[in-house]
Amino acid sequence: xxxxxxxxxxxxxxxxxxxxxxxxxxxxxxxxxxxxxxxxxxxxxxxxxxxxxxxxxxxxxxxxxxxxxxxxxxxxxxxxxxxxxxxxxxxxxxxxxxxxxxxxxxxxxxxxxxxxxxxxxxxxxxxxxxxxxxxxxxxxxxxxxxxxxxxxxxxxxxxxxxxxxxxxxxxxxxxxxx
Ligand SMILES: [Zn+2]
Numbered sequence: 166x167x168x169x170x171x172x173x174x175x176x177x178x179x180x181x182x183x184x185x186x187x188x189x190x191x192x193x194x195x196x197x198x199x200x201x202x203x204x205x206x207x208x209x210x211x212x213x214x215x216x217x218x219x220x221x222x223x224x225x226x227x228x229x230x231x232x233x234x235x236x237x238x239x240x241x242x243x244x245x246x247x248x249x250x251x252x253x254x255x256x257x258x259x260x261x262x263x264x265x266x267x268x269x270x271x272x273x274x275x276x277x278x279x280x281x282x283x284x285x286x287x288x289x290x291x292x293x294x295x296x297x298x299x300x301x302x303x304x305x306x307x308x309x310x311x312x313x314x315x316x317x318x319x320x321x322x323x324x325x326x327x328x329x330x331x332x333x334x335x336x337x338x339x340x341x342x343x
Contacts, residue, residue, distance in 0.1 A: 175194070176193075177194070184213075211294035215276045218283060219276045224276065285337040286341055287341060294331075
């Protein structure tokens, strides 16, 4: 099936720091992320590259259908066994740990790598992908990172993965005309 994406980047004016992709190519960037981290053009391109990659890979769709399947399975279990809602909550927690986390981790890692290539091919310095995360971590303690990290986990491993892959995309960056 061919993907028909209607790209649209929206900015929400807020002090919160976040960015996310919705199904179909709509991307939301919070102004707090850009302003409070004083993002350079290259750094903003890395955020957009990451979110564009989520949209290209249809991660939100995958995440929604997975969560839906999970709910259906749990409802089935509850109906069959007549267990109380408390037990279902526990089962839900287990399901979250076993299904959702590895999937989110894989999606984030995939979006980082695709985003890195996209930004490099568009003529933005891929090193900026690392500096965004370093800025994010240096604001630790404020409300922003906790929120952003709730949808974008484990900055340390991501920085490592990005650093390991920057040399591979540098030729694209050098060859790109802006
Ligand atoms: Zn992400």
